[in-house]
Amino acid sequence: MRSWKERVTHMVLFEVLGLAIVIPLSSVLSGHDTGAIGVMAVGLASAAMLWNLVWNRLFDIWVPTRRRSLAQRIAQALGFELGLLIATLPVVAWWLEIGLVEAFWLDLGFMLFFLAYALVFNTAFDRVMRRRLARQEAA
Template identity: 35%
Template sequence: MSPVSRRVLQAVLYEAIAIAVVGPALGFAFDQPKASTFGLAVVLSTIALAWNYVFNWIFELWEARQAVPGRSFARRLAHGAGFEGGLVVILVPVMSLWLGISPAAAFVANLALLVFFFVYAIAFTWAFDRVFGLPASAAKNPGAADA
């Protein structure tokens, strides 16, 4: 699989699952109509999809220059923290405007999403790598499986 198609597939699968989970959770948490919170989940996921592509491209450029190949737990933690940290900065203003709440309240609301997505990002990328193999930037040998 080419690096571009791999990143696109990874991002689309990640966001499709996220919308299915986050849309109903937002409706419940904010006691708002499901159509509104589903719409918000789609907007948030669309933004996250673009960020996912850009972040993974940057991360793989960095990763390819590392002396030790592969994706250790520490590297996966760095990946999750970098992705989610950047996403919080982008999404807080969107949530604030959509829900009509202060940026501080949107930040607090985003913390629950941050916890969910931090764990989800690590688990998803591990599972994705197990199913589709490591990208060339992380493979010990081309096509090698990750531990």
């Protein structure tokens, strides 16, 4: 089982790297101002960090191994993103003063980006942590 310290490290690294990529990309693709997208993205990232702690802790209980299959990784990422999409859709529409349909497409774009990003990031993070734990056990 992962410690809370490891989970917080995971969460912060995940969000900071993700925001650095998604803010300029979504601003260019959506045509919305970088500032408006940035503020919204930081707010969504804050909600995502809390959800990340909860979701990944639950997922660790359901799948208590660091060597997860591709299907398990996809389930982990998809469950996280779908839960977040449901919670954030009204906020995106309100903040950008757009309709729910446009907000859905924008939020879906965020979700698809973070779905792929989560798959890559979580796999890399676990590999790094396995190596780190192996070195600690060997010492």
